[in-house]
Amino acid sequence: MTSADAAASLRSSVAPANLPLVSALLACAIAQFLKPFTTCIHRLKDNKWDSGRMLGSGGMPSSHSATVTALAMAIGLEEGAGGASFAIAVVLACVVMYDATGIRLHAGRQAELLNQIVCELPPEHPVANVRPLRDSLGHTPLQVAAGALLGCIVASLLRCTT
Numbered sequence: 001m002t003s004a005d006a007a008a009s010l011r012s013s014v015a016p017a018n019l020p021l022v023s024a025l026l027a028c029a030i031a032q033f034l035k036p037f038t039t040c041i042h043r044l045k046d047n048k049w050d051s052g053r054m055l056g057s058g059g060m061p062s063s064h065s066a067t068v069t070a071l072a073m074a075i076g077l078e079e080g081a082g083g084a085s086f087a088i089a090v091v092l093a094c095v096v097m098y099d100a101t102g103i104r105l106h107a108g109r110q111a112e113l114l115n116q117i118v119c120e121l122p123p124e125h126p127v128a129n130v131r132p133l134r135d136s137l138g139h140t141p142l143q144v145a146a147g148a149l150l151g152c153i154v155a156s157l158l159r160c161t162t
Contacts, residue, residue: 019158020074020089027070027154031063031147062100062139062147068093069151077159097148100139 038060072089079085115132123129139147 019078019155020071023074023151023155023158024067024071026158027066027151028063030154031061031066031150034061034150035059035063059139060143060146061150062097062144064100065093065097065139065144065147066151066154068096069148070155071151073152073155074159077155093148097144101141101144 068089072086072093075083075086075089118127118130118132121127
């Protein structure tokens with residue numbers, strides 16, 4: 001066994017077996033891990049640590065965007081941009097990111113407004129004691145862009161290690 005064969009064997013045993021899947025999952029995990037930190041920095045006035053942000057939707061960076069972008073990027077790096085897998089991944093990424101900044105963002109804003117209206121109701125109103133709606137559903141374009149950038153970086157770094 002030559003040293004080149006040993007290096008190739010070591011590289012294949014250390015490198016992820018499915019680069020697109022590992023890239024997508026790792027990008028998602030990193031994005032979710034970063035959310036409490038970015039929320040704390042964003043809300044300096046109350047400086048409140050919210051570890052529940054790691055499991056929630058919405059916030060900076062978008063884990064959905066990071067996931068689908070890492071998937072598309074890893075497929076593109078492995079198989080090239082001419083394949084059907086890459087085309088499917090890019091279309092999926094576009095749909096997910098459009099949904100995050102469109103429908104989900106506006107649904108979150110409507111939930112925030114409805115929560116405010118319910119809080120202003122008199123206590124005897126039948127809807128006054130309803131549990132508040134989740135209002136952190138979607139993402140701003142900056143949050144989506146940050147997630148997409150994170151996904152590209154994760155896929156590129158993982159590709160460089162193989």
